[in-house]
Amino acid sequence: MKDWLSLLACPVLRHPLKKANGELAPETNSSPAITYPILDEVPWLFPDPKHTLHEWRERSLALLNHLDGEIGDLKASASETESHLAKTRIENLRLLKIRHFEFLKKTLEPLKPSKVGQKGALEKSRAFGYRLPLRQGLLGYFPNLIRDWSAHFEDENRISFAAVKDLIPSDAETVLVLGAGGSRLAYDVAKAHPTTTVIAFDLNPILLFAAHSLNRGKSAQAAEFSVSPKDPSRPGQIVTLEAKLGSAPNLHFVFGDVYHLPFAAESFDVCLTPWLVDILPRSVDCLLAGISQVLKPAGRWVNFGSFRFDFSDTAENIGHDELTERCLKFGFSQLTRQQLEIPYLQSPFDAHRRFETVSLGAWDKTGNTENVIPTPIDDRAVWIQNSKLPIPALPVFQSSSATHAVMALVLSLVDGQKSLGEIALIVAAEHGMSEDDALEATASFFDRFLNDRRFREFT
Ligand SMILES: C[S@@+](CC[C@H](N)C(=O)[O-])C[C@H]1O[C@@H](n2cnc3c(N)ncnc32)[C@H](O)[C@@H]1O
Structure with a gap:
């Protein structure tokens, strides 16, 4: 049977890989020098291995934290309800979520998400725009x-x-x-x-x-x-x-x-x-x-x-x-x-x-494949690929900039003390809105923020 590691190659330059110090490295020196981890016997062969590892760790951590929060919410919800049947149902769901959490935590162990600890911005993808x-x-x-x-x-x-x-x-x-x-x-x-x-x-x-x-x-x-x-x-x-x-x-x-x-x-x-x-x-x-x-x-x-x-x-x-x-x-x-x-x-x-x-x-x-060369894929906008080009003033940036400014302000005002009404007054003053409009907008913002799948869906 073929030594399966001999089938592997560097995902960018297609150089053969060799095993060294528990990792895989191109047999021919590449610049920048790049090595690919092997996690619990499974080679991690993304074009930018460090960045992707960091990103999946962050995603894993966010997922586990999210589930942990849900389990806590279910416990509170079970203790608040007076119906015995509802309590049993919620408790069953909580036990299921606990099992889910434990399965995922154990499965993701080779990524070591628990070691990430701090929030921190994702490392910028340096190599190959991947x-x-x-x-x-x-x-x-x-x-x-x-x-x-x-x-x-x-x-x-x-x-x-x-x-x-x-x-x-x-x-x-x-x-x-x-x-x-x-x-x-x-x-x-x-x-x-x-x-x-x-x-x-x-x-x-x-x-x-x-x-x-x-x-x-x-x-x-x-x-x-x-x-x-x-x-x-x-x-x-x-x-x-x-x-x-x-x-x-x-x-x-x-x-x-x-x-x-x-x-x-x-x-x-x-x-x-x-x-x-x-x-x-x-x-x-x-x-x-x-x-x-x-x-x-x-x-x-x-x-x-x-x-x-x-x-x-x-x-x-x-x-x-x-x-x-x-x-x-x-x-x-x-x-x-x-x-x-x-x-x-x-x-x-x-x-x-x-x-x-x-x-x-x-x-x-069966046919001729001489001309079949997969071209490296970088489908980012040209001005992201080339940092010297001006960023076009797309309408979506302008509208999002206004929206995000309001969202950032509202979120930054949450300090565990202020009420919705107090925050709405500040928003009204900052954005020249009427107090009623600001209150309605702020209430709807928080409601959506907590319930809208777009905000919560990070799994
Ligand atoms: C619809 S699922 C099918 C999974 C499995 N073949 C099955 O039949 O259940 C698609 C699979 O493709 C994987 N996938 C999606 N994009 C991928 C990519 N760019 N490179 C490698 N795998 C990818 C997903 O993680 C997922 O496991």
Whole structure:
């Protein structure tokens, strides 16, 4: 079996990596010198490893603090209610949240979020203008992790593997699963092909660390929250996550970004993208270029999952035939394509029932790929990329500047002493508003601040 570390490469310059002092470093000296940590056996191969590590730590810490606050609020709420039934229901929810908190804290331990301690601004991304995809939060795909490893979803996992299994050649030496998430499909592939090196690749620390730990034979108790509980007094349940078939030693995990694939060129026989293509923020061409580059000649791309693009640029909201047309540019010819209907996240505890008509397709890299060079992606505005250019006076900056000035003033006035009325009087004086208008605006601001998902959603 291939030494899986030899498949890895620096995500920016594609230099081979060597292991030194518990980290990975390019074999050829790079400038600036850069090293990639290995966290609990999982290489952290983002283009700007320090910055992303810091950012995910901050996000993890914010998430844990947020959950801790919720648990405290539930305790207060349970003690305030007089109804015994309500008390029991709230207490059940609190116990579920405690389990959730403990599972996440343990899973995120390799990131060491507890050591961050102070708030501090995020380090500026120095190298290569890289930043984490903002839309990818920590808990976005948590239900998929529960689905992947708990017994009551076994049928769904079986159906997914059955759909792709015949598309993976039995002699494949290496398989890369991009956006592997909870990694059950990667695990099933690894179990079915024990001599194949399988790499589960994702950017989400909760999903990948949890999958890695389960694949090492450790089971875990996690909270499953129902979308629409059959019994509304039971918002969720504690479930056991485990890899029932035991560890797959040929399955490895790598952190990184699909737009900066940290793998040597032409190193995989198969690249699998389960439920990935249509949730990514850039033209599918960017993904295809990267896949084409890491696949061996005659390698295969297998795509499985939903297929509905939602770009503001309509040209990118492609149909199935357009995908095949675009594939040609990257040396891929279509082997097969079909649609099938499958159950999706159907928990027996949930009143919600979802079926998805998913797309399943395979493309072989048979054509010329000489011109396929993924261009480094930096989609920041040109005046951010070039600090010497003037920043354009966009209307959105002007309107936001006024809004943020008021928000900053209101928040800075909160000192634990002043009432809403007192703060409104200051706002009225500072912004030339009538006292009634200022009171209404300030009250509505605080109400939204505490309840609006946009302010609270940092997970
Ligand atoms: C819809 S989920 C699918 C997860 C898994 N394949 C499944 O079927 O449950 C998409 C996955 O892609 C990952 N992802 C999103 N953007 C990514 C990126 N730029 N690089 C690597 N992974 C990414 C997410 O963290 C998430 O695990």
